[in-house]
Amino acid sequence: GAVVSQHPSRVICKSGTSVKIECRSLDFQATTMFWYRQFPKKSLMLMATSNEGSKATYEQGVEKDKFLINHASLTLSTLTVTSAHPEDSSFYICSASKAQGLRETQYFGPGTRLLVL
Amino acid sequence: DAKTTQPNSMESNEEEPVHLPCNHSTISGTDYIHWYRQLPSQGPEYVIHGLTSNVNNRMASLAIAEDRKSSTLILHRATLRDAAVYYCILRDGGGGTSYGKLTFGQGTILTVHP
Numbered sequence: 170g171a172v173v174s175q176h177p178s179r180v181i182c183k184s185g186t187s188v189k190i191e192c193r194s195l196d197f198q199a200t201t202m203f204w205y206r207q208f209p210k211k212s213l214m215l216m217a218t219s220n221e222g223s224k225a226t227y228e229q230g231v232e233k234d235k236f237l238i239n240h241a242s243l244t245l246s247t248l249t250v251t252s253a254h255p256e257d258s259s260f261y262i263c264s265a266s267k268a269q270g271l272r273e274t275q276y277f278g279p280g281t282r283l284l285v286l
Numbered sequence: 287d288a289k290t291t292q293p294n295s296m297e298s299n300e301e302e303p304v305h306l307p308c309n310h311s312t313i314s315g316t317d318y319i320h321w322y323r324q325l326p327s328q329g330p331e332y333v334i335h336g337l338t339s340n341v342n343n344r345m346a347s348l349a350i351a352e353d354r355k356s357s358t359l360i361l362h363r364a365t366l367r368d369a370a371v372y373y374c375i376l377r378d379g380g381g382g383t384s385y386g387k388l389t390f391g392q393g394t395i396l397t398v399h400p
Contacts, residue, residue: 173329201386212373213330213390262329266386273379275388277322277329 171197171267175278182253183286189249190281192263198243199265203275204236207260219246253285290374295395298364306359306394308374313354318377320388321348321359323370330373330390333359337379369398 172195182188192202200221205213217238219225225238237249246265250257260282264275291309298304310319318337322330334341334348336357341348347360361368373393377386 175329203387205390212392215387215389218387260327264329264388273377273386274320274332274335275386276332280327280329282327 171195171265171274171276173263173265173276173278175261175263175281177281178279179282179284181284181286184254185252187249187251188253188283189247190261190263190283192246192248192265192278194244194265194267194276197265197267199267200243201266202240202246203264203266204238204246204248205262205264207262207280213262216248250283253283255285258283258285289389290376290391292372292374292391292394294392295397297397297399298361299399300366301363304361304364304368304396304398306361306372306374306396307356308358309356310374310376311355313376314378316379318379319348319350319354319357320375320377321346322373322375322388322390323368324373324393325370331370333372335377364396364398366398366400369396371395 174193176191202219204216207213215228216231217225217227219238219240221240221243227233240246260280262280264277320335321333324330334346336348349358371393375388
């Protein structure tokens with residue numbers, strides 16, 4: 170397997186503030202990382218695809234100016250929720266792709282629970 | 287995106303085998319069949335994946351129908367720790383715009399009874 174970490178594991182913030190979530194692949198290099206959001210009792214929804222050294226590709230309906238993604242190295246991607254509001258409260262999960270081509274597999278982080286008051 | 291259909295829930299007894307079905311009648315030739323599972327308040331965990339042939343690993347077995355329109359995840363001896371939501375997902379391996387993306391459905395909630 171492969172290990173992906175996220176930090177912080179949970180965060181509480183006030184409405185209007187920005188929150189940064191880090192996603193790291195600990196024992197492999199990941200050219201592609203993905204960010205998902207999951208609301209209670211719902212399935213994961215892909216927000217964006219992040220490639221090292223290039224701009225992220227956002228899914229339809231996801232505001233790129235609100236959810237800033239930076240993938241500065243092969244082991245680190247960050248998601249910044251800007252001007253957070255209560256409706257942004259959710260479980261944010263990242264994943265990292267290991268290897269290329271036919272044997273590519275995504276490994277997921279443990280998730281970050283965001284609560285916006 | 288090619289879609290999958292799974293039962294909403296299944297139940298099993300501890301130490302018995304579990305067969306989790308998945309239908310994917312619109313699967314394309316370049317789609318890989320992936321299975322992940324998710325425990326409450328955790329990120330999904332990779333279980334197994336395959337393309338055409340049956341696959342085995344330390345966690346489970348994946349049986350793929352000859353026409354690839356369905357597959358079955360097999361847990362040989364269920365334990366209480368196997369209770370989770372199991373997702374069957376088709377991943378595009380053909381290099382198109384959806385290459386590498388995983389589209390999660392609702393999955394199957396597996397309950398394991400002691």
